[in-house]
Amino acid sequence: MGTLTIGIGDLKACRAPDVLITYALGSCVGICLLDSAVNVGGLSHIMLPDSTAGVNGATTPMRFADTAIPMLIRQMESMGASRARMKAKIAGGATMFATASDKFNIGERNVAAVRKILMANRIPIIAQDTGLDYGRTQLFYPETGVMEIRAAAKGTRQF
Secondary structure (H helix, E strand, C coil), X not given: CCEEEECCCEEEEEXXXXXXXXXXXXXXEEEEEEECCCCEEEEEEECECCHXXXXXXXXXXXXXXXXXXHHHHHHHHCCCCCHHHCEEEEEECCCCCCCCCHHHCXXXXXXXXXXXXXXXXXXXXXXXXXXXXXXXXXXXXXXXXXXXXXXXXXXXXXX
């Protein structure tokens, strides 16, 4: 069993019993995908909702929900997973700083974009730990399908 670390704006797919972990989910969102029939899981740590709205979208596709999620799906499919069997669990999307405008609430916009892209790919979200105002560490265990969230403010929880 190995532990694979996913950095900010990165993604990885693996086979059980490997474990996936990502740190520093503030306004970012971690997307766990699983096809339990073939024990293939994946985790993407996205920073922003839309690659077309900013600079460097084409050169850094793993940072954006609209480009990273399809990349993760394809990577998992290349390992034998089926999109039709995939389920999702998501975490993050916190409001880390008070702002005067919803336009600047990146966390909320990230969660909305992730939901939209997963829905467009017909992948149901079966668990989530999103919003509020604290950071999270996310672990994903493809062998059991458990998403574990560690947060200084809330302790450790499993979904």
